[in-house]
Amino acid sequence: MQNKKRESKNSLSRKFRLSEFLAENTIKLVSFTSFAIIILIFVFVFREATPIFFHTEKKAVSQEFSKSESYGDESAQSSKDNYSSFSSGSEDAASFKNLTQKEWQPVSENPKYGLLPLFIGSLKATILAILFGAPLAILAAIFSALFASKRLKEIIKPAIELLASFPSVVIGFFALMTIATFFQSVFGLTYRLNAFTGGVAMAFAIIPIIYTVTEDALTAVPKYFSEASLALGATKWQTALFVIMPAATPGIFAALLLGFGRAFGETMILLMATGNAPLSSFNIFEPVRTMSATIGAEMAEVVVGDTHYTVLFFIGALLFVITFIINAIAEFYVRAKLMKRFRGE
Amino acid sequence: MMNNKLLGKSIVIISALAALIIISALVYILLDIYIGGKNYLTWEFLTSNPKEGMTAGGIFPAIVGTVLLVLIMSIACVPIGTITAIYLSEYASKTSIFTKMIRFAVNTLSGVPAIVFGLFGLGFFIQFIGAGMDKAMYSDGRLHWGQPNLLWASLTMAFLTVPVVIVSVEEALRTVPDELRAGGLALGATKWQTIRKIVVPNSLSGIMTGAILAIGRGAGEVAPILFTGVAYFLPQLPHKLTDQFMNLGYHIYVMATQSTDVEATKGIQYATAFILLILTFSLSFVAIIIRYRFRKKIKA
Amino acid sequence: MKNIIVLLLLAVFAFGFTADNKVITVKGSDTMVILAQRWAEKYMESHPGITIQVTGGGSGIGIAALINGATDICDAPRPMKASEREKLKARYNTLGVEVKAAKDGLSVYLNESNSVKELTLQQIKDIYTGKFTNWKQVGGKDAKIIVYGRENSSGTYVYFKDNVLGGEDYTSTMQSLPGTAAVVNAVVKDQNAIGYGGAAYAKGIKYAAVKKDDKSPAYTPSEETIKNNTYPITRYLYMYLKVRPTGEIKDYIDWILSKEGQDIVTKVGYFPVK
Numbered sequence: 001m002q003n004k005k006r007e008s009k010n011s012l013s014r015k016f017r018l019s020e021f022l023a024e025n026t027i028k029l030v031s032f033t034s035f036a037i038i039i040l041i042f043v044f045v046f047r048e049a050t051p052i053f054f055h056t057e058k059k060a061v062s063q064e065f066s067k068s069e070s071y072g073d074e075s076a077q078s079s080k081d082n083y084s085s086f087s088s089g090s091e092d093a094a095s096f097k098n099l100t101q102k103e104w105q106p107v108s109e110n111p112k113y114g115l116l117p118l119f120i121g122s123l124k125a126t127i128l129a130i131l132f133g134a135p136l137a138i139l140a141a142i143f144s145a146l147f148a149s150k151r152l153k154e155i156i157k158p159a160i161e162l163l164a165s166f167p168s169v170v171i172g173f174f175a176l177m178t179i180a181t182f183f184q185s186v187f188g189l190t191y192r193l194n195a196f197t198g199g200v201a202m203a204f205a206i207i208p209i210i211y212t213v214t215e216d217a218l219t220a221v222p223k224y225f226s227e228a229s230l231a232l233g234a235t236k237w238q239t240a241l242f243v244i245m246p247a248a249t250p251g252i253f254a255a256l257l258l259g260f261g262r263a264f265g266e267t268m269i270l271l272m273a274t275g276n277a278p279l280s281s282f283n284i285f286e287p288v289r290t291m292s293a294t295i296g297a298e299m300a301e302v303v304v305g306d307t308h309y310t311v312l313f314f315i316g317a318l319l320f321v322i323t324f325i326i327n328a329i330a331e332f333y334v335r336a337k338l339m340k341r342f343r344g345e
Numbered sequence: 346m347m348n349n350k351l352l353g354k355s356i357v358i359i360s361a362l363a364a365l366i367i368i369s370a371l372v373y374i375l376l377d378i379y380i381g382g383k384n385y386l387t388w389e390f391l392t393s394n395p396k397e398g399m400t401a402g403g404i405f406p407a408i409v410g411t412v413l414l415v416l417i418m419s420i421a422c423v424p425i426g427t428i429t430a431i432y433l434s435e436y437a438s439k440t441s442i443f444t445k446m447i448r449f450a451v452n453t454l455s456g457v458p459a460i461v462f463g464l465f466g467l468g469f470f471i472q473f474i475g476a477g478m479d480k481a482m483y484s485d486g487r488l489h490w491g492q493p494n495l496l497w498a499s500l501t502m503a504f505l506t507v508p509v510v511i512v513s514v515e516e517a518l519r520t521v522p523d524e525l526r527a528g529g530l531a532l533g534a535t536k537w538q539t540i541r542k543i544v545v546p547n548s549l550s551g552i553m554t555g556a557i558l559a560i561g562r563g564a565g566e567v568a569p570i571l572f573t574g575v576a577y578f579l580p581q582l583p584h585k586l587t588d589q590f591m592n593l594g595y596h597i598y599v600m601a602t603q604s605t606d607v608e609a610t611k612g613i614q615y616a617t618a619f620i621l622l623i624l625t626f627s628l629s630f631v632a633i634i635i636r637y638r639f640r641k642k643i644k645a
Numbered sequence: 646m647k648n649i650i651v652l653l654l655l656a657v658f659a660f661g662f663t664a665d666n667k668v669i670t671v672k673g674s675d676t677m678v679i680l681a682q683r684w685a686e687k688y689m690e691s692h693p694g695i696t697i698q699v700t701g702g703g704s705g706i707g708i709a710a711l712i713n714g715a716t717d718i719c720d721a722p723r724p725m726k727a728s729e730r731e732k733l734k735a736r737y738n739t740l741g742v743e744v745k746a747a748k749d750g751l752s753v754y755l756n757e758s759n760s761v762k763e764l765t766l767q768q769i770k771d772i773y774t775g776k777f778t779n780w781k782q783v784g785g786k787d788a789k790i791i792v793y794g795r796e797n798s799s800g801t802y803v804y805f806k807d808n809v810l811g812g813e814d815y816t817s818t819m820q821s822l823p824g825t826a827a828v829v830n831a832v833v834k835d836q837n838a839i840g841y842g843g844a845a846y847a848k849g850i851k852y853a854a855v856k857k858d859d860k861s862p863a864y865t866p867s868e869e870t871i872k873n874n875t876y877p878i879t880r881y882l883y884m885y886l887k888v889r890p891t892g893e894i895k896d897y898i899d900w901i902l903s904k905e906g907q908d909i910v911t912k913v914g915y916f917p918v919k
Contacts, residue, residue: 027428033429035449045465142360147360166626168459169621267567268567292568299572312464320458327452
C-alpha cells in the first residue's frame with residue numbers, strides 16, 4: 001500500500017505538467033481551510049475578549065447626556081412618570097478580581113462578572129450527563145460489539161446513530177415539556193428546572209458519541225486477542241470482560257472525554273432545561289446556569305464593545321480552550337496508548 | 346461454576362438492557378413529540394405564515410429559512426470538505442507535518458462547541474469582514490454587511506459542518522480499490538486525471554452522504570445562528586443575502602419560551618419540533634442506508 | 646450534477662442582487678415585534694406604496710442598528726441606556742428622539758393554588774432580592790418561594806430591577822428564563838412559584854393584585870388601572886429615532902399615535918398611551 005503510493009508519486013515526477021501542479025496545489029491550499037478555521041476561531045474569539053485584560057476606567061456619563069427629546073407626547077403625562085432616570089451604572093471593566101468572585105450579576109449598578117457559578121454549573125450538568133449517559137452508552141456498545149448477533153447489531157448500531165441526528169433544541173424542548181414534569185412529580189422536587197433534568201436530557205446528546213467511539217474501540221481489538229483467550233478455555237463473556245475490555249480501555253476513556261467535551265459546550269438543552277440561576281451550590285436538584293447557556297441567553301442584547309460583551313466572549317474563549325484541551329488529550333494521549341498496546345510494544 | 350455462568354448471563358442481559366433503554370427512549374421521544382403535534386400536522390401548517398402574533402398559522406417562513414440556510418451552507422462546505430478529503434486520502438503522506446496539522450484541525454473542529462462558532466461568526470464575519478466590507482464599499486456610514494444576515498449565518502454553519510463532510514468523503518475515497526487507481530495511471534492518465542475521472546466518480550455516493558449528513562446537522566443546530574442571522578419573526582421571506590431569516594430550530598426555542606400564549610401554541614411547538622425531527626431524522630436515515638450499502642459492497 | 650451546481654450558484658447570485666425598494670425599516674425588541682408587525686400590516690393596507698420592514702432581534706440589536714444607521718426606527722421596551730445615547734451623540738450629535746408608543750403593565754404571576762392574593766411592592770421586592778424565601782412571610786402557606794424571572798438581556802428584567810427592586814440586584818436563586826412564555830409556563834406548573842412579565846402574556850394564569858404600600862388599595866392590571874397609573878408597575882414601550890421624524894416616517898408615527906394605531910395596541914394586549 002505504502003509502496004504503491006510511492007510508486008505512483010514517482011511516475012508522476014517524470015514530467016512536469018502545469019495542470020497537475022495547479023491541481024495538487026489548489027487542493028493542498030483548500031485543504032488548509034480547516035486548519036485556518038481553527039486559527040481564525042482562536043484569533044477572533046480572543047480578539048473580542050481581550051479588552052478584559054486592558055481595563056480602563058470609563059468616565060461616568062454625565063446626566064445631561066441622558067435625556068432624549070420626546071415626540072408625540074405633547075399632552076405631557078405628569079413629568080413624574082414612573083420610570084427612574086437611567087440607571088447607567090458604572091460600566092465597570094472586569095478585573096480578575098471581578099471575574100473570580102462568586103456572583104454573576106452582569107446587569108447591575110456595579111456589575112459582578114463572577115465566572116465561578118457558571119463554571120460550577122457547567123461542570124455539574126456535564127458530570128450528571130456523563131453519569132447517566134456513559135454507563136448506558138458503554139454497556140450498549142459492549143452488547144452490540146461483543147454479544148449481539150449480526151442481525152441485532154445491524155439494528156442497534158444505526159438506531160443509536162440516528163439518535164445523533166436529534167437536534168439539541170428538540171431534546172431541550174422534550175426536556176422542558178416532558179422530562180422536567182416527570183421528575184418533579186416523581187421526586188417531588190422543589191425546582192422544576194434543575195441540573196438533574198438538564199443532565200438527563202443532555203445524556204441523550206452524548207450517548208451516540210460515547211457509544212460510537214466505544215464500539216469502534218471494542219471492534220478494533222485484534223481478533224487474536226479473543227481467539228487466544230477462547231483457545232485457552234475462557235468463555236465468551238470472560239473474554240469480553242477480561243481480555244477485550246481492558247485492551248479497549250484507552251478507547252473507552254477517549255469516548256468519555258469526547259462525551260465530556262460535547263456536553264460541556266452544549267447550549268440549547270441547558271438553556272431550556274436547567275433554570276439558569278447562577279448558584280454555586282453542589283446540590284444537583286437546584287437550578288444551574290452554565291457557561292454556554294449564559295452566552296446564548298445574554299449575547300443578543302449586549303452593547304457591542306461593552307464590558308459585558310467582552311466577558312461573554314471571554315467565556316466563549318474559555319469554552320473553546322477547555323474543549324480544545326479535552327479533545328487534544330483524547331486525540332493524542334489515548335490514541336498513542338491504544339496503538340502501542342495493539343502493536344505490543 | 347454455576348455462579349460464573351450466572352454472572353456471564355447477567356452481563357449479557359444488562360448490556361442488552363442498556364441498548365434497549367436507549368432505543369426505547371428514542372422511540373418514546375419521537376412518539377411523544379408526534380402525539381403532541383399531530384393535530385397540527387397538515388399541509389396547510391407547512392405552507393402558511395404564522396398568524397395572530399405567532400399564536401396560529403403555519404411555519405412556512407421557518408421552513409424556507411432553514412432550507413436557504415442549508416443550501417448556501419452546502420455550497421460552501423461540500424466543496425471544501427470534499428477537496429480536503431481528496432487531499433487527505435490521495436495526496437497526503439501520512440507522516441508529513443502538514444497532514445498531521447490538517448488531521449488535528451479536523452478533529453478539533455468537530456469538537457468545538459456550537460455556541461463558540463456563533464461567537465466566532467459574530468466576531469469574524471459580522472464585526473470584522475462585514476464591517477470591513479461596509480467601510481470599503483460604501484461611504485454612507487450605514488450598515489449593509491456588518492450585521493446578522495443569511496450569508497454570515499450560512500457560512501458560520503458551513504464551518505461547523507466541514508468536518509462532517511471531510512470524514513464521510515474520506516471514508517468513501519478509501520474504499521475505492523487501489524487497482525482502479527493503478528489502472529488509471531497505467532493507461533497513462535496523470536494523477537489528477539485519475540482522481541477526477543476514476544476516484545471521485547467512484548465515491549460519489551460518499552460525497553452525497555457527506556452532504557446529506559452536513560445538511561442534517563446544519564438544519565438542526567441553533568446555537569451558531571443565534572447571533573449571526575436568525576430572527577424571531579419576519580413578515581416577509583428573505584430575498585437577498587443580507588436579509589435575516591427564520592429557522593425551524595429557533596422557532597421551537599422561541600415558541601417554547603417567548604410566545605405570547607404558551608398554552609394555545611403548545612400544539613404548534615410540538616408540530617414544529619416534529620417537522621424538524623423528521624427532517625434531520627430522515628436525512629441521517631438516508632445517509633446511513635447509503636453508507637451501509639457501500640460498506641456491504643466493499644466487503645463483497 | 647454540474648448543471649445543478651451552476652444553476653444553484655446562479656440562483657444564489659440573482660438572489661443576492663435583488664433590488665431594494667424604498668422602505669421604512671423598524672428593528673428592535675422581540676417583545677414588541679408582534680405589535681410592530683401588526684402596525685406595519687395595517688398601515689401598508691391603507692398606504693400602498695410604502696413598505697415597512699419589521700425585524701426583531703432584541704432591543705440592544707435595534708439600538709445598535711439605530712446607532713449604525715441600519716434602521717430608521719428602533720423599538721425598545723426600555724429607555725435607552727446612557728452609554729447608548731453617548732454613542733448616538735458621538736456619531737450624529739443628537740440624543741435621539743423618543744416616542745412613547747404604547748403602555749404595558751407588568752403582572753406578578755402566581756400559581757393557581759397559591760392562597761396569596763395581594764402583594765405590596767415592598768413584599769415583591771423582598772421576594773426578588775432574596776430577603777423573603779418562604780410564602781408564610783407574606784401570609785401564605787409554609788413553603789419555599791420559587792423565584793422565576795427573565796434573562797438579564799431583556800428589557801423586562803431591567804425595568805423590574807430599576808422600578809420594583811429600586812436598583813438592587815436580584816437574588817441569585819432566581820431562575821432566569823429566556824422568555825415571558827417560559828416564565829408563565831413555569832409558574833403554571835410550579836405550585837410555589839412567583840414570576841413576572843408583561844400583562845399581555847398573562848393568559849390563563851393567576852396574577853397578584855399589587856399595592857403601592859400597606860395602606861393603599863390593591864389593583865390588578867387592567868386597561869383602566871394601567872391607563873390612569875393606579876396599577877403601580879407600568880412601563881412604556883418606546884420607539885427611537887435619530888432625529889425628529891419627517892415625511893413618511895412622521896406620517897407613520899403620527900398614525901401609530903392616532904386612535905387607529907392605538908386600537909391595535911389594545912388588540913395585541915398592550916395598553917394605549919392616551
